[in-house]
Amino acid sequence: MKTNRRDLLKFSMLSGLGAFGSFANASPVSEPANWDEEYDVVIIGAGGRGMMAAHYAAEKGLKSVVVEKLSFPGGSSAVCGGQLSIADSVIQREKGIKDSKALFREEMLKVGQYKNDPKLVDAHIESISHVFDFIHNTLGARPKSVNAVSGMSVPRAHLYYPPSNLLTQIFNYVKDQQKVPFLFNTPANRLIWDGRRICGVKCQKSGKDYFIKANKGVIIASGGFQYSKELMEKYNPLMAKVTPAGCRGNTGDGLKMAQAYGADVMDTNYIKATFGYQLGSYPDSVHCYYAGAIIVNHDGKRFVNESKSYKLLSDAALAQPDEYTFQLFDENIRTRRIKEHPRNAMVLNNKDLNEGKDAPFCFCGKTLEEVAKKAGVNVNNLAATVKKYNEDIEKTGTDSVFGRNSLTSGFGKPLKIEQGPFFLYPTKPRCIATYCGLRIDPTAKVIDVFGEPIPGLYACGEVTGGVHGAAYMTGTALGKAFSFGRIAALNLAS
Numbered sequence: 001m002k003t004n005r006r007d008l009l010k011f012s013m014l015s016g017l018g019a020f021g022s023f024a025n026a027s028p029v030s031e032p033a034n035w036d037e038e039y040d041v042v043i044i045g046a047g048g049r050g051m052m053a054a055h056y057a058a059e060k061g062l063k064s065v066v067v068e069k070l071s072f073p074g075g076s077s078a079v080c081g082g083q084l085s086i087a088d089s090v091i092q093r094e095k096g097i098k099d100s101k102a103l104f105r106e107e108m109l110k111v112g113q114y115k116n117d118p119k120l121v122d123a124h125i126e127s128i129s130h131v132f133d134f135i136h137n138t139l140g141a142r143p144k145s146v147n148a149v150s151g152m153s154v155p156r157a158h159l160y161y162p163p164s165n166l167l168t169q170i171f172n173y174v175k176d177q178q179k180v181p182f183l184f185n186t187p188a189n190r191l192i193w194d195g196r197r198i199c200g201v202k203c204q205k206s207g208k209d210y211f212i213k214a215n216k217g218v219i220i221a222s223g224g225f226q227y228s229k230e231l232m233e234k235y236n237p238l239m240a241k242v243t244p245a246g247c248r249g250n251t252g253d254g255l256k257m258a259q260a261y262g263a264d265v266m267d268t269n270y271i272k273a274t275f276g277y278q279l280g281s282y283p284d285s286v287h288c289y290y291a292g293a294i295i296v297n298h299d300g301k302r303f304v305n306e307s308k309s310y311k312l313l314s315d316a317a318l319a320q321p322d323e324y325t326f327q328l329f330d331e332n333i334r335t336r337r338i339k340e341h342p343r344n345a346m347v348l349n350n351k352d353l354n355e356g357k358d359a360p361f362c363f364c365g366k367t368l369e370e371v372a373k374k375a376g377v378n379v380n381n382l383a384a385t386v387k388k389y390n391e392d393i394e395k396t397g398t399d400s401v402f403g404r405n406s407l408t409s410g411f412g413k414p415l416k417i418e419q420g421p422f423f424l425y426p427t428k429p430r431c432i433a434t435y436c437g438l439r440i441d442p443t444a445k446v447i448d449v450f451g452e453p454i455p456g457l458y459a460c461g462e463v464t465g466g467v468h469g470a471a472y473m474t475g476t477a478l479g480k481a482f483s484f485g486r487i488a489a490l491n492l493a494s
Contacts (some may be wrong), residue, residue: 003480024210028193028261029202037214039065042201042214043221043278044188047075047247048478049461051170052131052485060493065212066180067203068185073168075223076247076433077481078460081285081343082163082484083149085156085475086132087125091146092155099154101125107409108476111309112150112469115270120466123442124476127483132158136315139169144342148411149290150309151473155411158475161342164210175287186210191218197455198261217456219488220446221481222254223247224434224462231255232431235268238318239431241273242273245283246432255437255461261457262448266465267436273429275313278361279324284347286327286425289313289400290408291337292415293329294389295427298322300372300381305402307409311471326375327425328386330417356421363424375424389414435472436465444488458492460484 041057043050057064086092087104108121118383135141160166174180180339183205192200192211200213224230232240239484244250244366275295276285289306295313296302297320303356304316317325329337334353338345352359356366358374365371368386372379389399393414398405406412438446438459445453461481468476 012239013119016359027030029190031192031194031199032202032211034110034211035200036210037065038213038215039063040214040216041065041219041489042067042212043219044201045221045223045461046070046171046182046184047221047223047461047481048167048170049106049218049481049485050481051167051174051408052076052482053219053221053460053489054174054180055134055170056486056489057493058174058180060490061201061218061295062489062493064180066182067186067188067201067212068182068184069253071184072165073171073182073184075249077478078164078167079246080163080432080478081474082161082478083157083159083475084128084132084143084478085148085152085473086128086158087156088477089132089158091127091134091158095146095155097146097155099156101129103154104156107152108473109469111409111471111473113471114469115267117266117466119442120440123487124467124480124483127487129480131482131486139173141166141169145340149287149408149474150311151409151456151471152409156475157473159342162448163478188222188253190256191261191457193261198457214456217458217492219256219444219485220438220457220459220463220491221461221485222463223250223253224437225255226250226431226434228252232271235436236271239271239273240320242429242431244432245277245430250433253407254459258438258446258454258457258459261454262450263446263454263457264449264451265437266437266439267468268465269471270468271431271434271436272471273314273318273431275310275317275427275429276327277430278347279426279428280361283419283428284429286337286344286347286427287341288329288333288337288344288348288425289326291329292333292338292407292417293327294385294417295325296328296377296382296385297325298377300378301385302401305399305404307406309409309471309473317427317429324426324428326377326458327427328382328417328422329425330419330422332419333415333417334423347404353423361425363426364421366420366422368422371424375425375426385391386417433462433477435468435477437463439466440464442487443491444484445491456490460488
């Protein structure tokens with residue numbers, strides 16, 4: 001006898017607390033007697049992905065609502081690095097930067113160690129160019145700079161800093177111009193099944209159950225789960241030991257709601273921390289290694305090729321015996337980083353550092369010996385490390401120990417570390433996002449464990465897997481949120 005999803009879900013509902021009682025909380029939720037509100041589309045999450053889905057849904061004439069557990073919009077997108085990777089943009093062309101969608105694709109797959117789904121990568125690259133047109137032409141937003149950072153051989157990361165400014169523009173446009181309602185302090189906790197498809201969402205509003213009907217479907221845009229210790233330990237125990245950062249609303253709600261209907265997941269084994277965070281409870285991130293810094297441990301020795309993705313740098317740092325490691329750079333590299341990256345400039349353009357003094361987050365010395373002693377780093381080893389590195393760069397342009405021959409992913413030439421003062425910047429990895437989750441197809445439909453789409457259910461952004469693979473290129477996390485928000489809305493409308 002052939003059994004389909006409808007039969008299984010019907011049986012699950014009827015079973016209640018019977019033979020499958022231990023799984024009752026993961027059982028599908030049937031339609032309520034009365035709906036509180038009714039729309040074409042219900043979007044779960046008011047981050048960049050949810051806002052973009054709402055924008056494109058409205059463009060197609062769909063009546064949608066965005067429900068958000070927090071009291072404000074933005075999610076992870078508002079606290080990210082603010083970089084958006086796009087290939088062959090008008091901004092790149094104006095700056096004489098030669099790029100192409102083919103090169104973008106090649107490098108995304110390479111950074112992802114070919115574990116990402118090429119069809120999702122293709123869909124993302126095509127969609128993000130359309131989103132950029134909306135940002136550039138309709139909103140009139142302009143990036144502060146275009147940078148070559150983790151995973152790219154040409155400057156491709158368009159920096160919108162602070163990202164909250166861009167998110168505010170999008171939010172105001174969707175809310176005021178397109179009249180899309182946002183329900184804040186309204187956490188979604190279950191998807192609703194009508195016997196054929198996902199048809200709505202059960203939320204909590206003012207402490208009571210609140211049912212919103214979705215005539216065409218639901219888009220999960222709820223973010224990742226780095227703040228759920230339970231899910232982190234389940235999918236990657238090593239990362240559960242790393243301090244989380246980013247949006248505190250990222251507790252895996254959407255992931256679990258979809259899993260109740262058999263949703264598959266991708267890339268959960270590739271959850272990685274991000275290298276570059278200073279010590280402290282509310283740290284900033286600085287990536288001076290992409291301007292020429294080297295990374296050393298307390299023994300004064302390098303342990304990694306600094307041009308790699310900061311996700312892979314994090315893996316190498318976590319393998320060290322020390323709680324934290326250091327970025328070592330000189331005045332020339334500090335000045336370079338200040339000029340090229342506004343976000344890092346806010347930290348590095350510090351009054352004490354400008355005067356050649358220690359800052360609360362960084363050691364400074366006129367000589368390598370002085371800064372090493374202050375930081376508790378092996379003086380002799382650090383001197384030998386720098387001497388060897390400088391000799392390699394001067395003779396061949398390539399580090400002979402770890403093979404570094406660029407600043408990042410083939411872009412830029414390594415620099416010698418020789419102009420005092422010298423700086424040792426204590427750095428820890430932090431988990432700012434999970435970059436994995438629900439399996440989707442190129443139309444943003446959520447796919448179940450049997451490889452079939454779950455009717456009426458779409459997902460976008462950080463709650464999804466498959467786009468990044470084993471590691472991600474800078475600017476593709478915010479990009480994925482925007483691009484698949486668009487894709488989900490357009491395909492749901494069709």
